[in-house]
Amino acid sequence: MSQDTNLNLPQTFLQSAQFRENDVYLPEMNWQQLVGDFYPDNIANLVQGMSNITSAFYGNMLSIVGTRYGVDQINIVSRETIYSLGRATAKRYLAQKEIPQDARGVMNIIIAAIYTANPEYQFEITAYHANHAAFLLGGTDRYHKVAVALGIEKHLTWPAIDVFVQAIHDELKLDYQVKAVFKSLDSDSRCLYEISIGEA
Numbered sequence: 038m039s040q041d042t043n044l045n046l047p048q049t050f051l052q053s054a055q056f057r058e059n060d061v062y063l064p065e066m067n068w069q070q071l072v073g074d075f076y077p078d079n080i081a082n083l084v085q086g087m088s089n090i091t092s093a094f095y096g097n098m099l100s101i102v103g104t105r106y107g108v109d110q111i112n113i114v115s116r117e118t119i120y121s122l123g124r125a126t127a128k129r130y131l132a133q134k135e136i137p138q139d140a141r142g143v144m145n146i147i148i149a150a151i152y153t154a155n156p157e158y159q160f161e162i163t164a165y166h167a168n169h170a171a172f173l174l175g176g177t178d179r180y181h182k183v184a185v186a187l188g189i190e191k192h193l194t195w196p197a198i199d200v201f202v203q204a205i206h207d208e209l210k211l212d213y214q215v216k217a218v219f220k221s222l223d224s225d226s227r228c229l230y231e232i233s234i235g236e237a
Contacts, residue, residue: 045069047078084156088179091154096183103189111192115180116200123204126150131208138209140170140235146205147172147232155179164233168213171233173220174198182226195222196230206234 050057050072062068077083095118103111127146136142144165151158157177164171180197184190199217206215213235220229 046072047076049079049083050076053083081156088154088156092179092183095180096187096189099184099193100187100189103192108189108192111189112194115193115197119197120200120204123201124208126201127205127208136209137167139167139211140213141165141167142209143202143205143211143213143234144170144172147202150201166235169233169235171231174230174232175228178222178226178228181222181228185224185226195219196228198230199232202232202234 077086099111099115102114130136130146130149136145157179158174159176161173181190181195184193196217203215216233218231220231222228
């Protein structure tokens with residue numbers, strides 16, 4: 038891909054070119070047109086597209102579990118998967134950053150996960166102390182949204198991400214109580230959950 042043909046390509050493509058630099062097209066192909074037609078043209082669309090793929094994978098996997106092994110297995114697989122993801126997320130950040138080994142550390146990793154992989158959520162931190170951290174989690178619950186689309190939401194417990202928080206707590210080897218209080222969740226998957234780690 039020659040540098041002089043990059044002028045009209047989306048900035049998102051140019052900024053992430055390291056991921057595409059080894060792609061090879063046939064000479065007769067107009068690769069710039071393909072990029073222009075299909076590459077996300079801004080950061081919001083890029084992040085949202087990746088989030089949509091994540092939630093679609095989650096939902097379709099659970100739908101197949103229900104079909105093959107029975108709907109009673111859907112919630113079990115969901116919770117085990119999200120718990121495993123929470124522990125893996127915590128391990129990754131613990132290896133990269135200085136994370137407090139207390140309730141604040143759990144909160145920090147949750148915030149990092151929202152920044153990098155859960156753009157539909159918005160949070161309001163209500164407590165941030167070594168022995169107690171709490172926040173309200175709102176926005177769109179992407180897991181509920183795909184579950185509704187696939188007709189499996191009634192086989193899941195909400196919020197599904199409570200075990201994600203528990204997993205981060207466990208990976209930090211803490212001994213606090215983790216609570217997830219269901220406040221609201223409507224048919225459009227707009228949610229409000231209250232999450233706390235430790236006691237006030």
